[in-house]
Amino acid sequence: MGWNRKVLRVDLTAGTCKEEPLNMQWAQDYLGSRGLATKYLVSEIDPKVDPLSADNKMIMATGPLTGTMASTGGRYTVVTKGPLTGAIACSNSGGFFGAEMKFAGWDMIIFEGKSPKPVYLFVENDKAELRDAGHLWGKSCWDTEETIKHELQDPLVRVSSIGVAGENQVLFACVVNDLHRAAGRSGVGAVMGSKNLKAVALRGTKGVSGIKDFRAFMKATTDAKKVLADNAVTGQGLPTYGTQVLMNVINEMGALPTRNHRDVQFEDAGKISAEAMAEKRPSDGKSQLVTNAACFGCTIACGRISEIDKGHFTVKNSPKYWGASGGLEYEAAWALGAANGVGDLEALQYANMICNEQGMDPISFGATVGAVMELYDMGVITKDILGIEAPFGSAEALAKMVEMTAMGEGFGKEIGQGSKRLCTKFGHPELSMSVKGQEFPAYDSRGIQGMGLTYATSNRGACHLRSYTVASEVLGIPVKTDPLTTEGKPELVKAFQDATAVFDSAGICVFTSFAWTLADVQPQLDAACEGEWTMDKLNEVGERIWNMERMFNNAAGFTAKDDNLPPRLTTEPAKVGPAKGLVNGLATMLPEYYRIRGWTPEGEPTTETTARLGL
């Protein structure tokens, strides 16, 4: 079956927890996790609901492969209407929390309403109850997890929680599990905070049962693991250097957004790269990188565990940050570093730790700091307003701003609104490097053209995890395409978008797709899940999920005008590198994208498209 067939519905207003059967027809149509939880959400909420009101709902969901022997089968998803964007929000996390939900016998947990006081949900197999969290309110994610484990006297409880940022409804607050993993983007943590829900603690001892054909499943998962192990990227590249190895690659290509996208190359990229993390520091003779790490069931192990330099100005008086902790991934290192012109690797690790500790998305936080530094450089935001000096490149300013934002102090409250609201407030909306209110990740779309279309059409605002055409345009996976042309990119983006929706909905990590295609996932799903899971069906499910998300956004008030990029990327050419003289060719790509999607020129799925997909 793959699914447990059980949904836990938690009414936070009434304080009740009820079991209900999973809609198995929807499971056939939307698979699980991202797809299935989104189907529940869009069926239950008004698309125009205020994301931070009691009428919004938040769903934590597993996929049919979550908790199984499938490699990377530990993912879970947080789905809600996002407060940063007003669009569908769907953030996906690894670690061990997702598998634990499956082991406790549940496929998903739907949270509705708003608790009158801080609570946390405790689930132990079939038993589910809301508990007082008054003593946890004001605590970090790290302290919350430790306190819950201590009071339950069970170190194996898995916890997802919000930190102070989520409590304060920072619009890019995330939900952190297992200390260093996060459902990171779109402000899902702010929704959790708005509901007075501090944490979810799970303990499951049932394992996974009901695999449709366990012999076929063992074979399919074993075969697929061999593909990952034999592939040079997933077998060697990612475990050794992690995602951070991209820093020098993307810089070399002239596609590393620098100083709020003013520049496309960062002179200190080498100092904040994977190679720098592995090099011994002169100060203490140790490298920042301690080891790699894996999430539940993962045979890639791309995660970074790092130790900051104890003598660095950010932590020399704070021993609690001296131990090994979650290390820099590429997107975080870019946003905290190149986006602000900061080339101090230790300062980036400090800011990254604060983001993990208090539950903030380092991409949106770092990119918003980039906008603040540009406004400071222009004299629009002054030291009097900010409380500190904040020129591009200031590690001191970065460190101070991460503390202020995490704890909701001073100007940190403005940063916590994200770059779109902040730049609009200070009269320069064009300086927010975002789409639909969500900040860009680490690829400049002047140098990687397909990413411009990816960002403009992403259903959750600017994001690389909805269609990672970097794989093709930079890395040659599955085939190499020219990053500097728009030709063929609409087809490429659509193919990546639909396939990624399936990977996400299965409960596995999208990083498997560096080695796997859907043809490697299909036998695993077909052996695990009831029904026939053919390639045709998977392709259709992916396309259906994409269109469902789009239709929710359209109903929420988004139009084709929102499939856009900031003017900097479409009018200010790259100054150096291979893309010198180029802007992003979105206007060329978008009409063709709508056409192959089966959408009208206004970006609405046609009746033929909705009928074909059963929407």
Add this chain to the structure above:
Amino acid sequence: MSAQLKMKIAFKLFASLTDYLPADRKGNRLELEVDEGTTVADLIRRYNVPEKSAHLVLVNGVFIPPSERIRHRLQAGDELAIWPPIAGG
């Protein structure tokens, strides 16, 4: 035989390929004086980088497909950068 003309280029090896640079290297970059007409494949061979490890090859940030490495002649001032199979995201 006329004297071979020389030119300056930069040669960069990243990630695990760094080990193929001389021990006295600084960072990932070497400045080299090479014969005019030197190809990408010449330098890959000269530094004993295994062919299958030279996965991502960029000259001035532009991708050079494997089939063109043998005939792609470097120009003065070029930056040749090479990575093993890697990914990110």
